[in-house]
Ligand code: SF4
């Protein structure tokens with residue numbers, strides 16, 4: 681975006697971003713660990729709040745086009761590549777939305793913390809943009825004080841570092857030798873995310 685200095689934003693807590701149709705609330709391994717600690721949940725418990733979302737390429741698009749757009753890495757599942765995110769209610773809302781309020785506010789995923797901004801790697805720092813649906817659906821844009829550019833950039837660096845960790849995790853997970861394609865073990869996948877602290881090399885038993 682051209683300039684952060686004049687961008688005013690104040691969340692009105694309307695909940696619109698948590699109800700946006702088609703939105704996947706993507707999570708990184710770090711988000712999974714933070715949420716598991718908050719919910720006091722193990723891998724099996726986390727699977728009650730996480731979903732593996734598949735995205736069909738649009739007309740004239742390939743899976744690579746989808747992956748380029750997503751930023752978050754896909755994980756290999758028995759149904760094909762899928763993106764890990766928070767589960768949604770049947771009406772399409774994030775399952776953690778209670779009324780118009782986030783029920784896991786302190787442990788919400790980083791992309792929720794970063795909203796309405798989204799980030800991509802760039803030369804000297806993150807490239808910052810406003811999420812496409814935010815420009816039409818977020819009443820907080822244009823409200824309140826100008827944002828602190830340094831703070832937004834810092835959030836961008838954090839989220840990109842965490843996406844790097846997610847990519848490293850996905851590379852390792854996706855490159856395991858093919859076994860029985862029906863033997864996808866989501867609890868093992870989440871268990872490995874929970875066990876993996878920064879720099880750790882230990883892996884849980886199967
Ligand atoms: S849509 Fe905007 S104002 Fe509404 S809850 Fe989300 S960030 Fe806040």
Ligand code: SF4
Pocket residue numbers: 697698705766774775776777778781782783784785788789792
């Ligand atoms: S985790 Fe909270 S802030 Fe994020 S989409 Fe769900 S309800 Fe909204």
